[in-house]
Amino acid sequence: MPLEQIQLWITQYGYAAVFFLLALGIVGLPVPDETLLTLTGYLISTGTLHPVPACLSALGGTIVGISISYAIGRVGGTRFLARFGERLRIRAGRIAQVQEWLRTRGRWTLLFGYFVPGVRHVVALVAGTSNLPLGPFARYAYAGAALWSACFIGAGFTLGEEWSSFPPQARSIALVIGTLAALSVVASFLSRRRSAR
Numbered sequence: 001m002p003l004e005q006i007q008l009w010i011t012q013y014g015y016a017a018v019f020f021l022l023a024l025g026i027v028g029l030p031v032p033d034e035t036l037l038t039l040t041g042y043l044i045s046t047g048t049l050h051p052v053p054a055c056l057s058a059l060g061g062t063i064v065g066i067s068i069s070y071a072i073g074r075v076g077g078t079r080f081l082a083r084f085g086e087r088l089r090i091r092a093g094r095i096a097q098v099q100e101w102l103r104t105r106g107r108w109t110l111l112f113g114y115f116v117p118g119v120r121h122v123v124a125l126v127a128g129t130s131n132l133p134l135g136p137f138a139r140y141a142y143a144g145a146a147l148w149s150a151c152f153i154g155a156g157f158t159l160g161e162e163w164s165s166f167p168p169q170a171r172s173i174a175l176v177i178g179t180l181a182a183l184s185v186v187a188s189f190l191s192r193r194r195s196a197r
Contacts, residue, residue, distance in 0.1 A: 108140065
């Protein structure tokens with residue numbers, strides 16, 4: 001989906017477009033999620049979107065999308081993945097990879113899986129098929145949604161118009177650096193909390 005089309009929809013439908021496009025993108029439809037979030041941050045910086053409803057729309061869309069994926073995994077399980085996986089850009093190899101991640105790294109995959117291309121589209125489905133209870137799923141997956149949304153909206157807000165002039169490789173590097181910085185802050189916070197306990 002081209003950037004111009006996404007911008008047109010946001011201009012026409014505002015926060016509803018941000019919400020629904022992200023929800024559909026997380027489920028697995030061909031929506032460039034990171035680009036959408038970065039564009040949202042840029043539109044906040046220009047005053048086109050107000051920060052509070054824009055951030056809530058992004059977070060809400062992400063949470064709804066990941067919850068739908070989880071519900072599909074709980075109800076349809078592996079049959080759904082076998083039948084519709086290819087249409088939703090979910091390859092069998094990716095499913096096996098996420099299953100292995102869930103086994104070895106457990107629920108933290110739900111928190112940080114958003115940052116790995118292709119993983120966020122399948123991690124909730126796999127969590128659903130593995131019968132992970134809703135409570136633990138929601139704690140990790142929704143916290144990950146907030147962190148991921150904030151990182152990319154923040155990147156778009158900070159860089160403003162300059163974001164579109166960055167070469168694609170430079171954008172990827174900038175996002176990786178920003179993401180690692182955000183993750184280190186979260187890890188430090190969690191470590192301090194554990195020490196305090």
